[in-house]
Amino acid sequence: MSTLDITVYDQYSNEELLTRLDLKRLPRHVAVIMDGNGRWAKSRYMPRIAGHYEGMKSVREVVTVCREIGIQALTLYAFSQENWNRPPKEVGMLMKLMEGYLKSELDLLLEQDIRFMTIGRYDLLPKPILQWIDKVEAATRDCNKMVLTIAVSYGGRGEIVDAMQAILEDYQKGTVTIQDIDESLIERHLYTTSLPELDLLIRTSGEARISNFLLWQVAYAELHFTKTLWPDFRRRELLIALLDYQTRDRRFGRTLQLDRIQTSGKLS
Numbered sequence: 394m395s396t397l398d399i400t401v402y403d404q405y406s407n408e409e410l411l412t413r414l415d416l417k418r419l420p421r422h423v424a425v426i427m428d429g430n431g432r433w434a435k436s437r438y439m440p441r442i443a444g445h446y447e448g449m450k451s452v453r454e455v456v457t458v459c460r461e462i463g464i465q466a467l468t469l470y471a472f473s474q475e476n477w478n479r480p481p482k483e484v485g486m487l488m489k490l491m492e493g494y495l496k497s498e499l500d501l502l503l504e505q506d507i508r509f510m511t512i513g514r515y516d517l518l519p520k521p522i523l524q525w526i527d528k529v530e531a532a533t534r535d536c537n538k539m540v541l542t543i544a545v546s547y548g549g550r551g552e553i554v555d556a557m558q559a560i561l562e563d564y565q566k567g568t569v570t571i572q573d574i575d576e577s578l579i580e581r582h583l584y585t586t587s588l589p590e591l592d593l594l595i596r597t598s599g600e601a602r603i604s605n606f607l608l609w610q611v612a613y614a615e616l617h618f619t620k621t622l623w624p625d626f627r628r629r630e631l632l633i634a635l636l637d638y639q640t641r642d643r644r645f646g647r648t649l650q651l652d653r654i655q656t657s658g659k660l661s
C-alpha cells in the first residue's frame with residue numbers, strides 16, 4: 394500500500410508531473426486492476442455499461458501514455474473468471490464492448506507499434522471475440538515498442554493450475570524430472586512467460602485487494618492503490634502512480650545496506 398501522501402502532486406500540472414518522472418527508472422511491466430466502472434455510472438444515475446464504456450476511454454489513454462513514455466509491457470485485467478457470474482446482460486454487453494474494442498483498436502495499435510496479446514482461459518469466450526483476438530494478435534505480432542496484454546476470463550490460480558498440468562504432462566512424457574522443477578521452470582509455463590518481470594500493480598476505486606490477478610507475478614511488484622474510479626483514471630493519475638513507484642525503495646528482501654554494497658561494490 395502506498396505510504397506516500399499523493400496530494401503532494403496536486404500543485405503540479407500534467408506537464409510538470411511528466412518532467413518530474415525519471416524515464417530511466419520506469420517500471421518495465423505495469424499491470425492494472427481496472428475497478429469502479431459500476432460505481433462511476435451509478436453516481437451519475439447511468440446504467441453500469443455506461444461506466445464500462447467510459448472505462449474503455451481510460452484504456453485507450455493509459456495505453457497511449459505508457460507507449461509514449463516507454464513502458465515495455467502493460468497488462469490490463471478486463472474480465473476475470475469470476476466475472477462470468479455477473480448478470481448475463483452485463484456479461485453480454487461487456488463481451489460486445491470487448492469485440493468493439495478489438496475491431497476499432499487494430500489500426501491504432503499498428504500505428505503505435507504495439508503488440509497485442511491476451512491471457513486467460515478462452516473456452517467460454519464467444520466465437521467472434523476469439524476470431525478478433527486471433528486477428529489482432531497475428532496482425533501485431535511483429536510490433537515491438539510495447540506489449541499490451543488484456544486478461545480476459547483470467548484467474549491467477551487457474552493460471553498456476555494450467556502451468557502445473559503442463560509440467561506434469563512433461564513429467565509423464567519423461568522430458569522433466571522432479572529435480573528440474575524450480576521457479577524458472579514454473580515461470581516458463583505461465584501465460585506471461587514472454588513478458589518482463591511485473592514491477593508495478595495499480596488498482597483503482599479504493600479497494601486494496603489482488604482479486605486473483607497475476608498471483609505469482611505480483612511477488613515483488615510495488616502496489617499502488619488509488620481511490621480514483623477507473624473511468625476517471627487518465628494521463629494524470631497514471632503519471633502520479635509512476636511517480637509514486639519511483640519513491641519506493643525496492644530491496645527484494647535484501648537489507649538497504651546490502652543493496653548499497655551490491656550496487657556500488659562498497660559499503661556507503
Ligand code: FPP
Pocket residue numbers: 427428429430431432433445446448449452469470471472473476490491494543598623
Ligand atoms: C470492474 O468494474 C471492471 C470490469 C469488470 C470490466 C473492465 C472493462 C473495461 C474497463 C472496458 C473494456 C476493456 C477493454 C480492454 C476492452 P466494476 O464493474 O466491478 O465496478 P464496480 O466495482 O464499481 O461495480
